[in-house]
Amino acid sequence: MKLSHIVIIILLIQSCKILKYENKESVFSYSEQKELKTILKFYDENVCNSRALNKDNLKSCYSEYLDNLTSIAETGIFDIGISLGEQDSFFIKLDNKIFNEVFVKTESYLNRKRIISNNPKIFPDTIPQYLFNVKGKYIQHLKVLGKDNWKIEEYYLSILKDPGIPSSLFNEILMGYRNYDITNDDIRLVFALHYLLLNKRQMEMKKSEARLDLELKSE
Amino acid sequence: MRNNFLIAIAMLLLFVTSCKKDEKLNSTDNYVEQSSSSNHAELIEEAYANLTPEEKKFFTPSYLTNTIKSMTSPFPNQEQTHAGGREELDPIVNQVLEKVLLLNDGDSFASTFMQEFGFPAWDMAILETTEDEDGVLVNIVHIPFAFPDGTELTSYLFAIIDANQKIEFAHIKRSVIDPILEAQDIDFDISYHVFVLLNLEYNLLGNLNQSYFDWLQLFSGSNIQGTEVTVRGCTLPTTICMDIITLHDPNQVETREWGCFETFVYYEDCVGSTGTGSGGVGSGGSIGNGSTNTSGGIGGSSGNDGGNNDGTPTFENILEFCGITGDEGPGEGYQLTELQIKACNALDYLESIEFPQENINYLTDIDHINLIIQIANYIEQGGAYELSLATDYISMSNDGTTSLGSKQFKKLYKLVVQELKPILSSNEAEDDFLLENPNVANQIKDFLDENPDLEVANFEVINGVAFLVDSDGVLHIFIEPLDMYQSNDLEKLNHVLNVLNLVKIYHCEYSEWYPIDWTDYLVQTTSPHFVVDWISPQYNVITIGMNLDFTLASQPEHYLMGTSPDYHYTITGTGNYKFSWNRLNSGLPMLSIVVPEIYTGAIESILYPSECD
Numbered sequence: 001m002k003l004s005h006i007v008i009i010i011l012l013i014q015s016c017k018i019l020k021y022e023n024k025e026s027v028f029s030y031s032e033q034k035e036l037k038t039i040l041k042f043y044d045e046n047v048c049n050s051r052a053l054n055k056d057n058l059k060s061c062y063s064e065y066l067d068n069l070t071s072i073a074e075t076g077i078f079d080i081g082i083s084l085g086e087q088d089s090f091f092i093k094l095d096n097k098i099f100n101e102v103f104v105k106t107e108s109y110l111n112r113k114r115i116i117s118n119n120p121k122i123f124p125d126t127i128p129q130y131l132f133n134v135k136g137k138y139i140q141h142l143k144v145l146g147k148d149n150w151k152i153e154e155y156y157l158s159i160l161k162d163p164g165i166p167s168s169l170f171n172e173i174l175m176g177y178r179n180y181d182i183t184n185d186d187i188r189l190v191f192a193l194h195y196l197l198l199n200k201r202q203m204e205m206k207k208s209e210a211r212l213d214l215e216l217k218s219e
Numbered sequence: 220m221r222n223n224f225l226i227a228i229a230m231l232l233l234f235v236t237s238c239k240k241d242e243k244l245n246s247t248d249n250y251v252e253q254s255s256s257s258n259h260a261e262l263i264e265e266a267y268a269n270l271t272p273e274e275k276k277f278f279t280p281s282y283l284t285n286t287i288k289s290m291t292s293p294f295p296n297q298e299q300t301h302a303g304g305r306e307e308l309d310p311i312v313n314q315v316l317e318k319v320l321l322l323n324d325g326d327s328f329a330s331t332f333m334q335e336f337g338f339p340a341w342d343m344a345i346l347e348t349t350e351d352e353d354g355v356l357v358n359i360v361h362i363p364f365a366f367p368d369g370t371e372l373t374s375y376l377f378a379i380i381d382a383n384q385k386i387e388f389a390h391i392k393r394s395v396i397d398p399i400l401e402a403q404d405i406d407f408d409i410s411y412h413v414f415v416l417l418n419l420e421y422n423l424l425g426n427l428n429q430s431y432f433d434w435l436q437l438f439s440g441s442n443i444q445g446t447e448v449t450v451r452g453c454t455l456p457t458t459i460c461m462d463i464i465t466l467h468d469p470n471q472v473e474t475r476e477w478g479c480f481e482t483f484v485y486y487e488d489c490v491g492s493t494g495t496g497s498g499g500v501g502s503g504g505s506i507g508n509g510s511t512n513t514s515g516g517i518g519g520s521s522g523n524d525g526g527n528n529d530g531t532p533t534f535e536n537i538l539e540f541c542g543i544t545g546d547e548g549p550g551e552g553y554q555l556t557e558l559q560i561k562a563c564n565a566l567d568y569l570e571s572i573e574f575p576q577e578n579i580n581y582l583t584d585i586d587h588i589n590l591i592i593q594i595a596n597y598i599e600q601g602g603a604y605e606l607s608l609a610t611d612y613i614s615m616s617n618d619g620t621t622s623l624g625s626k627q628f629k630k631l632y633k634l635v636v637q638e639l640k641p642i643l644s645s646n647e648a649e650d651d652f653l654l655e656n657p658n659v660a661n662q663i664k665d666f667l668d669e670n671p672d673l674e675v676a677n678f679e680v681i682n683g684v685a686f687l688v689d690s691d692g693v694l695h696i697f698i699e700p701l702d703m704y705q706s707n708d709l710e711k712l713n714h715v716l717n718v719l720n721l722v723k724i725y726h727c728e729y730s731e732w733y734p735i736d737w738t739d740y741l742v743q744t745t746s747p748h749f750v751v752d753w754i755s756p757q758y759n760v761i762t763i764g765m766n767l768d769f770t771l772a773s774q775p776e777h778y779l780m781g782t783s784p785d786y787h788y789t790i791t792g793t794g795n796y797k798f799s800w801n802r803l804n805s806g807l808p809m810l811s812i813v814v815p816e817i818y819t820g821a822i823e824s825i826l827y828p829s830e831c832d
Contacts, residue, residue, distance in 0.1 A: 076805040111783050113732070122783065161750070161766050164797055167808040168748035171770035202806045 027141040028101075035098035036189060042090050043192035046082050059183050066177040066191075073174055080195045084203035087196060101137040102193060103130040104163075110205060112212050123212050127204040130197045131163040138193070145186055151179060152190065165197060263317050266324035277329040278320055280308050280341035286367040287424065312344045315360045315378045318386045336373040336392070337366035343423045345415065355382045363419035371428065372420045375412075391415075400434045565595030608632045611654060620655045631657050634664060642667060643678040643687070652680045659685050662697050666739075679728065686725050693779060694733035696721045702742040708751035712767045714740065715810070719826050722782045727831030732783035734803045737771055748772065765822075766813040779803035780810060798822070 028036060048061040065081075072079060091099060105128060112123045132139060139159065146153030158169045173180075173194055180187050267278065276282045305313050323329050339362045347359040362376040377389040391412050400413070417431045569579055569591070579591075612628045615621040621628060635653045639645065639660065645653070653660040663685065667673065674690035685697040698721070701714040718740050726732050748770035771778045781803050796819040800810040814822050 073807060076802055076807065078805065078807050113783060158750070162768060162795075162797065162811065162813050164799075164811075165808070166750065166766075166768035166813075167770040167811055168750060168768050170808050171748055171772050175772055205806045 027137050027144055028098075031095075032098050032101065032137070035095050038094070039196075040185060040189045040192055043196065044188070046080075046086070062182045062188070066182075070174055070177070078198070078202050080199045082196070082199055084200070084207060087199060087203070100133065102133060103136075103197065104133045105129070106131055108201070108204075110208055112209055114212070114216065116216075125208045125212070127208050128200075129164070129204065130200050132159050132165075132193075132197065134160055134163050142190070145190075149187075152187075155190065164201075165194065170198065262321060262324075266320045269324055270329070273333065274323070274327070274329045277333055277338055278305075278316060278341075280305055280316070283338040283340040283365060283367060284342050284423065286338075287365070308341060309344070309346055311346055311358045311380060312341060312360055312362070314380065314384070315344075315362070315376075315386060316341050318378075319376075319388075332364075336364040337369060339364050339376060340423050343419065345418055345422070357381050361415050361419060363423050365423060369424075371424065371426060372416055375415060375419055377415075397430075400430045403434060561592045565592045568595045604636070607636075611651075615654065623657070628654075631660060635660050639663060639667075643675055645678055649678065649680050649685075652683075652685070656685075658699075659697050663687070666695065666697070679725075681724055681728055684721060684724070686721075688733060692733060694722065694725060694735050694782075695739050696725070696735070698740065700740050700742045703749070704743045708749065708767075711749060711769075712751050712765065715767060715769065716825065719782065723827060723831075726782075732781070734779050734781050737778040737780060737809075741771075766811075768811045768813070770809060778809075796822075798826070 044058065047065045048058070069078075069080065107126050108129045110125045110127050112125055114121055114123065139156070142152060142156040142159065146156045155169065155172075158166050162169075173191065177191070180191070182188055182191065267275070270278065305316060308316065341362060343363055345361045347361075348356060358380040360376075360378040360380070362378070363372050364374045364376065365372050372393060374390055374392040374394075377391055378386055380386050393416070396412055396416065413431050413434060417428060420426050420428060566579070608629060611632065612621070615628075623631065631654060635645075635650055639653065640650060643649070643663070653663070666687075670689075675687055676690050676692070677686075677688040679686045687695045687697070689695065696718065698717070701711065703711060706714070718735065722733070722735060748768070751765070751767045779802060781801050794816045795813050796816045797811055797813045799808060801807060802809045812822070
């Protein structure tokens with residue numbers, strides 16, 4: 001076998017290993033796929049590191065993580081274990097192009113409630129949020145994945161209706177994660193982007209509430 | 220008793236004609252013996268499942284009673300109680316119902332019965348326990364039949380259950396009884412059936428049939444074995460005989476004298492009366508060599524001179540008898556009946572305690588003698604509470620805000636005034652609201668029963684809706700919950716919007732947003748999330764696509780949701796607008812409504828107007 005043939009074969013093998021989804025319909029460019037891989041790696045590492053779970057076995061690591069997420073959600077707490085600072089720092093470093101293919105930045109109006117002198121009072125605030133970009137490549141990617149996976153197809157259709165993640169979809173992923181194959185990189189990427197979007201909203205709300213507490217304390 | 224021969228012939232004739240179509244009912248097979256208790260229930264359920272919807276009405280214990288009740292005036296049959304499902308029936312009556320159900324399953328006859336005789340009122344059955352000739356206890360069940368819009372019974376079903384649980388039937392038709400009554404033929408001893416029909420018809424329809432009284436008087440006059448004459452009337456012991464053998468076997472030639480019993484018929488006009496008269500029917504007596512336990516005797520009534528068509532005296536008569544209307548009293552030597560005396564005393568008493576005259580006028584207008592006596596008794600026994608109860612009842616009956624019978628109202632009043640009021644700290648207007656809305660009162664009671672540790676911080680009725688804030692600061696609104704399995708998407712959406720709108724109404728009253736618990740408003744929350752694409756012009760918008768997204772599952776049994784319009788945001792690129800509500804004290808999503816941006820103003824005006832009215 002000639003050396004050139006060996007090189008070609010190696011290149012082919014390598015290219016197949018990058019991401020499974022690149023074989024579908026090439027929604028993302030090669031560089032975009034690398035960026036997505038970075039996002040997935042960031043999430044994988046946080047999932048396992050933050051919980052000190054078994055790093056050698058991603059499946060058991062994720063299972064324990066998602067199970068814990070569900071348990072604490074039942075007490076009214078949502079915490080994916082990634083701080084707002086960590087998440088924002090990561091996305092700042094990320095290529096803007098791929099970010100915009102996945103998300104759009106917007107603002108939400110939050111009414112923070114406090115009891116002041118026995119009277120309820122509302123302190124409105126504006127907080128930054130992410131939504132899925134329904135015109136971006138990630139939505140197209142979900143559509144492609146949905147052709148072979150009806151759960152992802154449902155996810156895709158729900159996101160089209162509400163790019164801010166509908167309540168039912170939140171519940172579906174939270175309570176029904178066992179219905180998804182988390183050993184699949186594509187699926188794990190869906191989970192990663194899903195929870196990072198929700199985490200941004202949750203953390204910004206907490207930050208706003210904490211800021212208000214500080215302001216009221218200083219008055 | 221004239222002679223046994225006549226009785227035997229009469230009974231034979233009666234039941235040969237009445238039982239032709241009832242052969243199926245006369246089956247002597249014993250399903251209790253044939254089927255084990257384990258598969259009996261299955262047989263019943265299978266037989267019930269095979270029924271048509273119309274036939275199911277036939278076997279619904281309270282169908283006829285409730286239908287009649289819904290079609291009649293506010294005051295009929297106020298002494299009755301109505302059983303709900305089969306499980307609420309007396310077990311013996313239910314045993315009869317199940318027997319008929321099984322017989323019908325083999326060869327359906329219910330449809331024919333419904334066409335010819337209407338429906339049975341299983342819940343109004345009269346039950347007797349007595350002894351047969353061997354001294355063994357047997358149960359006898361009488362079930363009235365009538366058409367829902369009928370004014371009289373068409374027939375009744377007679378069932379006898381022996382010690383071996385063997386059930387035998389006879390179907391006693393009015394069409395057989397009536398010619399005997401009309402002909403005033405006393406050669407046929409139908410007194411037992413007249414008594415039964417009289418009781419059943421009174422209980423179900425509130426009628427006291429004059430022809431029954433006439434015949435009984437005539438028959439008793441010829442069959443009196445002893446007479447007790449009182450100063451106010453006569454109590455005439457009347458002997459009634461039945462031959463059970465002929466009841467369930469019309470082809471049996473031999474007739475056996477199963478037993479006779481005495482009962483008492485009260486005739487008001489036995490002393491020198493000029494009218495045809497009538498009487499109340501006493502209960503009980505003895506049967507054969509044992510005793511009978513007949514439920515539901517009828518309170519006396521009278522009326523030989525100016526009485527109502529149904530035998531009830533007009534109030535004018537009562538007032539005359541009482542001497543209230545001046546000098547038109549009954550005259551020297553006239554003896555008042557017991558009922559008249561009771562009515563007079565009741566009126567005297569009500570006047571002595573300065574019972575509101577308009578209420579007395581109302582009662583006299585509707586000619587309700589028994590109600591006056593009943594109310595006077597209540598007040599006399601209970602004092603201020605009963606006075607208040609009676610006053611409220613009459614006032615609310617008068618203005619149409621209640622259609623309950625007095626017993627039902629008394630029960631509701633107790634619930635509202637004695638049980639709920641101390642917990643709710645409700646004011647008079649709120650009490651009135653609950654009395655006018657028994658469903659809401661019962662809903663609140665159920666809610667408090669389910670939450671025994673809950674304390675009420677505030678109870679309020681606003682715009683005809685009851686609101687309760689508990690000590691945890693959760694708002695509960697008492698509206699009918701929605702069964703999500705039985706509702707379409709539009710109904711679900713409208714229900715959710717209605718709840719949010721009511722939250723807003725309470726907010727406008729108290730300038731505070733309270734969280735709510737969705738389990739108050741939704742039934743069947745095991746499938747709690749749904750998404751609906753909704754297009755409707757009903758909210759002053761030409762067309763609007765609305766996406767309702769709702770989840771309750773991630774916080775089992777803690778479906779508390781913050782109701783303030785926490786946040787909303789414009790969705791870049793799609794032009795949609797999203798209203799979100801979170802779970803209490805968390806950022807977890809619970810409900811969101813997404814609408815096109817151009818309609819956000821319209822939707823906001825529904826849910827959260829900028830200013831409260």
